[in-house]
Amino acid sequence: MTKEEKRFQEKIKSIQDTMFVIGGKWKIPIILSVYSGNKRFNEISNSIPKITNRVLSKELKHLEENLLITRNVIEDYPVRIEYAVTDYGLGLEEIAKPLESWGKKHKKKIIGK
Amino acid sequence: MTKEEKRFQEKIKSIQDTMFVIGGKWKIPIILSVYSGNKRFNEISNSIPKITNRVLSKELKHLEENLLITRNVIEDYPVRIEYAVTDYGLGLEEIAKPLESWGKKHKKKIIGK
């Protein structure tokens, strides 16, 4: 394998890693929702059209495991759970922005056919 | 729904549109492969570790339908098929770059724990 090819393989690997962590229909929307002020389970759930409890619950766990959000138990009466985006999670902005603007462009392209 | 909320919903929609078109493990790697010089089915297949014929075939169709690549039949003896990235497909660079660099960063973060 040439050096070029090797570099290409690593590029692929990095992209696949990213896709594993934040790919799919829901993960970035969830992070953006939390970032934009929705802290509690039902708030997040209501802010994202069509998401179900089961999926939201699973995705939140996945994001927590990958250090992108935190789950905080607030010892009040009654106990509350609040989610927050970590500093590390904020770094996703650099991905979310291009994804959003590309999506907009693409819709125009497809409609304009 | 406030204006803020509406804008947020549209943001989500755009991101989900993008994910539908270029999400998953294979689509961006395939485009990069073609872009970097692999034109023929088996070339592309060999350049991407672990991809199977079936998946490659499906993904190529999906990408063609979304105007990101073209499939060209070269009338030679024997007939050859060559894939190429469209000008429109080149616009994905703005997404592929951040995905790659985020993946690299993330790997370091996870290893460094």
Add this chain to the structure above:
DNA sequence: GATACTTGTATACAAAAGGATACTTAATTA
């Protein structure tokens, strides 16, 4: 006292995505 809200979990099921393997058809090469 009965009912609803919160933050999920549990269960069962359906649909979509991904993977393994074999096969096709025509041409080329050994």
Add this chain to the structure above:
DNA sequence: TAATTAAGTATCCTTTTGTATACAAGTATC
């Protein structure tokens, strides 16, 4: 003549994702 290449397709199977529904335990409301 046999094996190989090219560009996939066909079949079957597993995994992931998504949907629907019910349930829990405590608090709040009617």
